[in-house]
Amino acid sequence: DTGVSQDPRHKITKRGQNVTFRCDPISEHNRLYWYRQTLGQGPEFLTYFQNEAQLEKSRLLSDRFSAERPKGSFSTLEIQRTEQGDSAMYLCASSSSPGGYGYTFGSGTRLTVV
Amino acid sequence: GENVEQHPSTLSVQEGDSAVIKCTYSDSASNYFPWYKQELGKRPQLIIDIRSNVGEKKDQRIAVTLNKTAKHFSLHITETQPEDSAVYFCAASNANRDDKIIFGKGTRLHILP
Numbered sequence: 001d002t003g004v005s006q007d008p009r010h011k012i013t014k015r016g017q018n019v020t021f022r023c024d025p026i027s028e029h030n031r032l033y034w035y036r037q038t039l040g041q042g043p044e045f046l047t048y049f050q051n052e053a054q055l056e057k058s059r060l061l062s063d064r065f066s067a068e069r070p071k072g073s074f075s076t077l078e079i080q081r082t083e084q085g086d087s088a089m090y091l092c093a094s095s096s097s098p099g100g101y102g103y104t105f106g107s108g109t110r111l112t113v114v
Numbered sequence: 115g116e117n118v119e120q121h122p123s124t125l126s127v128q129e130g131d132s133a134v135i136k137c138t139y140s141d142s143a144s145n146y147f148p149w150y151k152q153e154l155g156k157r158p159q160l161i162i163d164i165r166s167n168v169g170e171k172k173d174q175r176i177a178v179t180l181n182k183t184a185k186h187f188s189l190h191i192t193e194t195q196p197e198d199s200a201v202y203f204c205a206a207s208n209a210n211r212d213d214k215i216i217f218g219k220g221t222r223l224h225i226l227p
Contacts (some may be wrong), residue, residue: 033214042120042203042217043158056214091157099146099209105157 002026004106012112013082016071021109022076032075033103036060036062046090049075051084071103083114116141118206120218127194129224135189135221137204144206147180147187161202164191164210166207181216191223199225 005024013019024099025032025064030051035043046065048056051072069075079086092106117140127133139147145166164171164178164187164214171178175194180187191198204218 035217040220042118042205042219045214045216048214050212087121097209098212100148100205100207100215101146101163101209103148103160103215105156105159 001041004092004104006090006092006106006109008109009107010055010110010112012114015084015113016081018078018080019082019111020076021111023072023075023077023092023094023106024098025092026104027073029094029104030072031095031098032069033093033095034077035091035093037091037108038087043091046077052077079111082111084113087111087113116144116213116216117204118204118210118216118218120221122221123219124222124224126226129196131194133189133194133198133223134200135202135204135223137187137189137206137212137218139185139187139206141206141208142182143208143210144213146207146209147223148178148205148207149178149189150203150205150217151212151222152194152203154200159202185198194225196202196225196227199223 007022032049034046037043049069062082089108091108092104095102120137148163152158177190201220205215207213207215
């Protein structure tokens with residue numbers, strides 16, 4: 001499969017626990033984006049990597065959120081001390097072109113905080 | 115930063131009729147406008163895009179128009195079919211700044227039999 005892979009597909013966690021999601025982009029894509037999507041809303045930008053460098057973080061990304069992309073390949077998004085408001089679909093996208101051309105999305109990780 | 119507004123939030127059309135979804139954007143420097151289709155439980159998929167150097171683009175039953183002066187762009191689907199039922203998102207970015215895409219809130223399109 002040469003698409004964008006996200007793991008896990010679903011995660012149910014108790015409030016206050018930490019969770020980590022993984023995204024494997026298309027191998028030749030150097031740009032990787034994380035978005036959050038809640039029910040009935042469009043994807044909201046969280047953060048963006050070009051290779052291993054995190055170039056931009058949204059104000060939506062509180063101190064409890066951290067993202068990494070070591071070696072410029074896969075990326076992880078960690079949420080510490082989860083809250084019910086963190087329940088959402090977390091989408092990863094990758095591209096090889098600047099400015100949003102050629103975004104390919106993964107299937108997402110659906111997080112439910114109980 | 116960029117803000118993208120999308121209307122309507124829900125749209126129902128009879129099968130075979132046309133559907134139009136409209137978006138506005140705030141950043142006059144935006145120059146790339148993709149449209150994504152998201153079926154229930156699936157990932158958003160690019161269906162058509164337009165760059166600021168053209169006013170209209172067509173691909174079979176779908177077309178997009180762009181009015182840079184008014185900062186409006188629209189998606190037109192003709193001869194709608196049941197498989198067109200989905201949520202559609204408009205989006206905008208500034209490719210010159212190597213910017214991320216900002217999405218509208220989406221339009222849920224229902225095709226009625």
